Amino acid sequence: MGSMHERPFYSICIANYTFKTISYINSYNTSSVISVRTVQQEILQSDIQSKADKSPVTVADYGSQVLVSLVLNMEVTSGSFSMVAEEDSEDLRKDSAEEILEHITDLVNETLAEDGSYNITLSKEGILSAIDTGKSEGGPSGRHWVLDPIDGTKGFLRGGQYAIALALLDEGKVVLGVLGCPNLPLTSISNLNGSSSGDQTGALFSATIGCGAEVESLEGSPPQKISVCTIDNPVNASFFESYEGAHTMHDLTGSIAEKLGVQAPPVRIDSQAKYGALARGDGAIYLRFPHKGYKEKVWDHAAGAIVVTEAGGVVTDASGNDLDFSKGRFLDVDTGIIATNKQLMPSLLKSVQEAIKEKSQAPSPL
Numbered sequence: 001m002g003s004m005h006e007r008p009f010y011s012i013c014i015a016n017y018t019f020k021t022i023s024y025i026n027s028y029n030t031s032s033v034i035s036v037r038t039v040q041q042e043i044l045q046s047d048i049q050s051k052a053d054k055s056p057v058t059v060a061d062y063g064s065q066v067l068v069s070l071v072l073n074m075e076v077t078s079g080s081f082s083m084v085a086e087e088d089s090e091d092l093r094k095d096s097a098e099e100i101l102e103h104i105t106d107l108v109n110e111t112l113a114e115d116g117s118y119n120i121t122l123s124k125e126g127i128l129s130a131i132d133t134g135k136s137e138g139g140p141s142g143r144h145w146v147l148d149p150i151d152g153t154k155g156f157l158r159g160g161q162y163a164i165a166l167a168l169l170d171e172g173k174v175v176l177g178v179l180g181c182p183n184l185p186l187t188s189i190s191n192l193n194g195s196s197s198g199d200q201t202g203a204l205f206s207a208t209i210g211c212g213a214e215v216e217s218l219e220g221s222p223p224q225k226i227s228v229c230t231i232d233n234p235v236n237a238s239f240f241e242s243y244e245g246a247h248t249m250h251d252l253t254g255s256i257a258e259k260l261g262v263q264a265p266p267v268r269i270d271s272q273a274k275y276g277a278l279a280r281g282d283g284a285i286y287l288r289f290p291h292k293g294y295k296e297k298v299w300d301h302a303a304g305a306i307v308v309t310e311a312g313g314v315v316t317d318a319s320g321n322d323l324d325f326s327k328g329r330f331l332d333v334d335t336g337i338i339a340t341n342k343q344l345m346p347s348l349l350k351s352v353q354e355a356i357k358e359k360s361q362a363p364s365p366l
């Protein structure tokens with residue numbers, strides 16, 4: 001682990017750089033003050049590409065990856081720098097991507113100039129190579145930064161939840177995690193649709209191993225310690241899951257919840273904002289069961305998992321094994337990922353295993 005000033009610095013890095021990038025993108029191409037939601041629709045039309053796996057990637061994903069990698073690379077002066085990040089430059093190097101690359105370059109340079117802390121301007125080639133600093137394979141030894149520059153890109157485009165997720169692996173273990181959630185209410189998810197609640201929008205979760213988890217506003221309000229809920233009766237529990245049915249088996253999670261005795265309907269929000277919300281007790285359970293064949297990526301869970309465990313929760317696969325972040329860019333999980341507090345975990349695991357068994361024995365649809 002680094003010096004004590006590291007955590008606040010990296011939190012600031014996320015808040016000041018990536019959040020600014022996103023606010024900039026949100027207001028890009030518009031001269032009038034219109035809602036973020038509307039502007040996000042404009043991004044959908046102009047600044048979006050489709051990756052080989054058909055998932056979307058936007059100027060925001062690339063811009064965020066450039067800024068975070070650039071700042072980390074400049075600030076982390078001890079030892080070699082290694083980053084495992086979601087995006088790479090391959091698609092941006094195609095002739096057809098010239099316009100989007102130009103846009104990302106303008107966006108990054110304007111954000112850097114506006115911030116003023118770093119006197120640098122990047123060329124297009126500089127942008128491409130900054131993105132590619134994220135190509136590390138990670139693994140069990142040394143230190144690796146793990147970045148999802150925009151987690152929940154579909155949510156970002158829909159005007160829903162998304163997160164900028166950064167974690168640090170040290171000898172295969174997550175030791176630091178920061179989750180910037182620009183669209184999440186600062187205090188509670190129950191204020192999500194309540195404009196009259198007075199809650200601020202935007203929450204920055206952070207956790208350092210052995211030191212607990214905290215939340216603060218993206219503008220830098222004093223950090224508040226957070227902890228998972230203390231519910232021990234599933235009747236009073238609610239559960240978080242992916243918004244997208246393509247990302248998790250909603251039928252299986254429904255069956256798990258029913259077996260456990262959960263009465264509340266699922267709370268479906270995008271991205272690792274789910275882990276942040278769980279860590280501060282907005283709900284009691286997180287369930288994620290991707291469809292067969294999907295391989296989980298480390299950047300989709302590293303920051304969220306440490307925020308939850310440092311808030312007193314437990315995160316495991318469907319068999320109750322801890323997540324192993326030492327295997328490279330992918331997680332080697334058995335079936336799914338679940339998280340809850342220590343009181344509910346034994347009964348949750350039992351319900352998960354029963355529901356999986358039942359599903360595997362059900363006749364397959366024709």
Ligand SMILES: Nc1ncnc2c1ncn2[C@@H]1O[C@H](COP(=O)(O)OS(=O)(=O)O)[C@@H](OP(=O)(O)O)[C@H]1O
Nearest residue numbers: 150151152153242243244246247269270271290294
């Ligand atoms: N088929 C499939 N199954 C499971 N997961 C997938 C799948 N495809 C993508 N992804 C990954 O899911 C990330 C988005 O997280 P969530 O599932 O929590 O978001 S959502 O609520 O469904 O929008 C999303 O993260 P981003 O790509 O950063 O948006 C992906 O890494």
Ligand SMILES: [Mg+2]
Nearest residue numbers: 086148150151
């Ligand atoms: Mg992403």
